[in-house]
Amino acid sequence: MEPLRADDPERIGSYRLRGRLGAGGMGVVFLGVSPGGRKVAVKVIRAELAQTPSYRARFAREVEVARRVGGFHTAQVVDADTEAEAPWLVTAFIDGPSLHAVVTEGGPLSAGEVLALAAGLAEGLGAIHAGDLVHRDLKPGNVIMAADGPRIIDFGIAQVADAGAFMTTTGVVLGTPSYTSPEQVRGQSVGPAADVFSLGSVLAFAATGRSPFAAPTLLAISHRICNETPDLDGVSGELRALIEACLAKDPESRPGPVAILSALAGPEDATEVLTRLRETSPLTLLAEPPPPTVPTSREPAAQPPSAPPVPEFTGPTARGRRALSRRGFVFGAVGLVGAVAAGGATWLLWPEAGELTDDSTSGIAFSRDGRTLISTHPASAGMVRFWDVGSEERTAAVDGDTTGAGFPVVNPDGKTFAMNEADQLVLRDVRTGVVVDGTYALADRADMSVFAADPDITCFTVSPDGKLLVIGTSTDGPAIVDIADREVVANLVPEDHESGRPVRGVNELAFSPDGKRLAVAGSLPSRDTDWISMEKHGCTVWDVARRRVLSVLLAEPTSSVAFGATGNTVATAGEAGVRLWDVNTGDIRSTFTAEQTHALAFGQDGKALLTAGMGGVRLWDTGTGRLTRELSDKHVQYAAFSPDGKAVAAAGEDESEDFSPGCWLWKLD
Template sequence: MDPLQPGDPAQVGSYRLLGRLGAGGMGQVFFGRSPGGRPVAVKLIRPEHAGNEQFRTRFAREVEAARSVGGFHTAPVVDADPAADPPWMVTAYIPGPSLQEAVVRYGALPPEAIRSLGAGLAEGLAAIHRAGLVHRDLKPANVILASDGPRVIDFGIARALDGAGGVTHTGAVVGTFAYMSPEQVRAEPVGPAGDAFSLGCVLAFAATGHSPFDAGSIAAVVHRVTSEAPDLEGVPADHGLRDLIEACLAKAPAGRPSMGDVLMRLSEPGAGDLPPTVVDMITSKESQSRAALEGSGGHAATEHLEPPPQPQRAPSLIRRRAFLVGGLAAAAAVTVPVVVVLANSGDPGAAGAAPSRSATPKITARAEFATQTEVVVSPPAAVLTYEGSPGDPSVTQMDFSPDGKILACGNGSGDVRLWDVAARRSLGDLEGHDDAVRSVAFSPDGRTLASGGLDGTIRLWDVASRRTTSVLDEHLDYVWTVVFSPDGKTLASAGWDDSVRLWDVATGRTVDVLTTDTSAFGTAFSPDGEIIASSDDATVRLWDASTGRPVAVFPEEADTVDDIAFSPDGRTLAGASGDEVVLWDVGTRRVIGTLFGHTDSVTSVEFSPDGGTLASSSFDTSVRLWDMTFSRPTRVLNGHTDVVLSVEFSPDGGTLASGSGDLTVRLWDVRQ
């Protein structure tokens, strides 16, 4: 349980709020106290839903349906007000960790405990189905391990079996892909058999620590769910567990067992208690909730009933210039719940032929869900410190040499510092720019380093001699980003003169100019070198690298896209847009995901070499590691005391570097 934050309400209806429990796709969840002193969970619906009258009508119908669910293994709905602003719902509070928390912290459960868990979940799902509902989002985070057995929670997206009044519409998907049934992924009708499939995924997670359909990208997860056999390595073959889980994971709904069948197979002798470590977690949650209730004293608070005024953001161009020439002394980061919204990939439209990605599984539905509980990780493995004090010019973009031995860092003083990564010491500065160095990039062979500056020039450095070999000065304004093509023959640079320039590295001559509508900020080559992506104010474009012709324009975003990065397989493009990270499908040029969690503008995005993780940095001083299968917790790296301007993975993927306005570069061990 986290404390309330400034702006959180102190009371909802007659329920006093005492702490934060988390968030979902539909709203925030708080720990509260009923008028009679009982612990409750209070869900406040998100404003974007609250303003929709159709949603309010559906929400009211589903609250009434959820009230009818009984049984020992669900969290009953005790109160709700769909007409409130915002709407809210109250359920009994179940003290205990989620299955996700318990397995992430202490590992897989023993077979006997999994049998007991499965029986309890089957009984809870059977109660839901008897009420005419399908849960539709059963996953480890929606299973609470209590002292008297597991509970199924979160009826926020449950849907009536008869299809009337559901929260979704035709062709829509709601849930978490790694735990969805194939029919749900395909936006087909979903019945109780869909929950049986999710139950099989959850039990496999309890036995192995991961979904049986985990993969390196959303598209790959969808393909595995619909077309491939589950990964059940590590699931015990005895106790009947593997056979039961395999039956639940049948691709065809008719081939899956009913909840009654599951109960018959799991209620036989052999079920057991949870491990002592998990029991201790439950006891701790119980103690925490009792302490919160006793500390409240039964008096409703009156402070923070209205959100305080939000500070106005400085104009984006001023902020960009400011974070290069001095620290902004941003406030310490606050860990907040994270929401991932996956959107309809749609058809290609008329924007022009997209690059061929015939092997890419297509997502043709919309899904909205929350990532699992966040894990805050600190401290870093090492800190590289610049001379100076906060307020001096910031550390900007960074790049590792291809062998991982050197880290190059630009800074607001106009220099490029080279660090020996293993020795954690400076190798000296490359001096020559007349203004801040915004971007640096090593060539694929590691022999050349490019640096782009606010003086409008690009310098090519011989890494061995530390000398300038070329000065490229045809940009008419700031150079924001430089990046080498995969073969090292071409350098692309994004400039504020409304262009992306392509340079022949051997001769230093411009070979093409890609004209953008406004100042260009980000640019990136696809892994095969065939496509160049560029970003400017709210627009992302794809260009044919060989001809310089535009290939596609992605949907516009509300905020400027400051940085972009291709996934290693070239199927996904990530962009830093406002305080969000946007994910596009390169083949269809549609938004397929939006990652929420940062509380201020995102400055940099970077995929890990294996594509399984996306890192982002922000003005909120934090770094976030997003699991691209969305089946594991988001990790939050705290420690910087000023804006974090860039993140960079080492070539082996074991280290993440983050550079900040606090004049430090932090090296994080991300293999843990």
């Protein structure tokens, strides 16, 4: 938990505030204390948003949904004032790690534990559906293992029957890809049965440690959900029967929460199971300072011998409930208690972040010696800022033209860095920010053009030997530039590219440590809507000398890419999560998360991987694929690992209310 800041209120309504639990684009969540001494979570909408009628109405709708859900298995609304100058919502404080954290750290649950979990979640869904709501994003990260049973959190895209004007754009599929239902994937009408399908996927994850529809691409995941049987290897008996029933492709064939509860009348008491898991999980959220040692393993509970078999689901189902239109109201990124549960755990268990600034940040990079962090900002005053990693103090700042200002790239010599300023790659001193040696200018910019007359620069990188500059564009793919001659020596265009069409949009570029290979994270180029051509626009690895494609790793939009320490592995991040690939074979070595991820970075030895996205800021072990640290629950777009491996940083830009603007630094020693 973070301490209150100087400009934070000390009290909201009758609730005293004790610290910050989390923050997002829509508001801040505080830990508060009621007049009677009970801990509560207090969510306050941002002051600038409170002045906008649409956001105030949006918050009021969130409060309405929270009140309608209630119940033992969700966060109980305690109080709210949607008419206040800064509208606020108070809910019960939920103490516990997420199901995702428990399984990731401790391994799959036993059959008895999963059956107990199923009973608790079915009861929670029953409460949600009774309020004429559909959650639509039930997943392991939205289940909190509280002491008194599992809680369903984050009604960020919950669907309201009378949504009215609060609707999403037609054609947008909401939910987490691996846990959505077939009807969500197809864009059809979504009712309570969609939550039951997601429940089946969540239970499969709890029992196996993986999604039952895992696949290397978003398109492949969608195909498996709609057309293939789930992967339930290792699951048997009554638990398998339950999961298979929930994962029926036809919504009318799935059991409803009442039928599930009726069938699960005999499993181990859910409260006892969740209490044991909570007490033995290494990611337990502690209300008081942690004891000297934290258990690192969990003894699996024996499957209760008295558990009766799950009967065929011929009783009450979701059939007959009114299906709601799939176009519903979308809430802010800070869920009702998502930031409370996940955020609280990270601040208590891992190194506390130093918040360097809460300004919108468009890029970050460490100096080669790891002593300085450079941040860039879409603001003329303090466009580039320099931070001492040891003291976390700002050492310098320079103003500039922020038009198109982008990510800083530190050059191999360690003395200078380059950044995109008004579509010019300007060179600056790595300590002071003073412009040196002009720009990375081209003799003729037209040489970058394959489709557009003057393509926009989206990203760039420099080879390890400092001789080559590779520039990514929005339409024309990457171009390789000889820095000394300032000439384009190659345009990396697929051999079968059709003349007169855009090539690809480029999101990020990465050289292998030896400079012989180049990984290109791509997306569909602007002015092109041919999604069938995505096999050319996902992630490709090129032979730099021969200018040819070595492998195509992803056939879907890719946000970020990085080579491992040996150059034989590549990590990719995008809509369908984070994967580690074998460059030589094109095979997937590990899948770290299925949540949308925007940025990633390897540690110096390649053993640690830093990711940033919808799931927050996290560290992973590349050898085991396991999550090792949850640094923050903030939804940010940028991440950086210091070259010495002693610090990491993350930053966010306020592109929308879903993101957390600012820049944070964690010291790992």
